Amino acid sequence: MRATVAGLHAEVVHYGLVVWTAGNVSGRVPGEELFVIKPSGVSYDELTPENMVVCDLDGNLVEGAHAPSSDTAAHAYVYREMPEVGGVVHTHSTYASAWAARGEPIPCVLTAMADEFGGEIPVGPFALIGDDSIGQGVVETLKGHRSPAVLMQNHGVFTIGKDPKAAVKAAVMCEDVARTVHVSRQLGTPLPIGPAHIDRLYDRYQNVYGQRSPR
Numbered sequence: 147m148r149a150t151v152a153g154l155h156a157e158v159v160h161y162g163l164v165v166w167t168a169g170n171v172s173g174r175v176p177g178e179e180l181f182v183i184k185p186s187g188v189s190y191d192e193l194t195p196e197n198m199v200v201c202d203l204d205g206n207l208v209e210g211a212h213a214p215s216s217d218t219a220a221h222a223y224v225y226r227e228m229p230e231v232g233g234v235v236h237t238h239s240t241y242a243s244a245w246a247a248r249g250e251p252i253p254c255v256l257t258a259m260a261d262e263f264g265g266e267i268p269v270g271p272f273a274l275i276g277d278d279s280i281g282q283g284v285v286e287t288l289k290g291h292r293s294p295a296v297l298m299q300n301h302g303v304f305t306i307g308k309d310p311k312a313a314v315k316a317a318v319m320c321e322d323v324a325r326t327v328h329v330s331r332q333l334g335t336p337l338p339i340g341p342a343h344i345d346r347l348y349d350r351y352q353n354v355y356g357q358r359s360p361r
């Protein structure tokens with residue numbers, strides 16, 4: 147999991163989702179009450195499997211030479227409250243954060259959004275770093291929602307997935323659709339997709355699309 151999480155940090159750089167040391171990826175250690183997360187303040191090109199940090203589900207450092215990311219409490223809260231989640235990503239990616247700055251959900255106006263998010267990408271509450279309030283806002287917004295991404299108001303994006311790679315994919319897709327819908331709105335009014343069509347697209351993409359593993 148250290149190697150997986152370290153490698154996925156290179157992906158969020160590759161896709162242009164982060165600058166400087168902002169943003170972080172974490173992954174739950176299968177079968178353990180632990181997760182792996184980025185160390186605080188270490189630049190992306192210095193991240194290795196060895197300097198990843200292991201924390202318990204209260205966000206306490208268990209293993210690692212560095213302090214864990216300053217967003218560790220939020221990641222820990224999500225892992226405690228959502229046992230099905232195996233990966234969490236946080237970014238300040240530009241277009242998605244621009245929607246967050248306005249506190250405006252991204253409307254479902256692209257089939258790719260219906261596929262991946264099952265509807266609009268919702269906005270979570272304004273929350274200050276330092277206690278559980280960011281984690282609470284993420285969980286309150288995403289529990290019972292099909293979207294694996296939430297735009298935390300005035301802040302940025304949190305995404306969840308069954309594993310850290312799925313959470314990174316959601317972060318990449320979130321920024322992609324945030325940009326496209328933003329551009330679309332410059333030229334006119336994007337057309338909504340009806341709820342029944344969203345349901346059909348979401349169901350097909352989640353259950354039929356892609357390579358199925360042999361059983």
Ligand SMILES: [Zn+2]
Pocket residue numbers: 169236237238301302
């Ligand atoms: Zn942040």
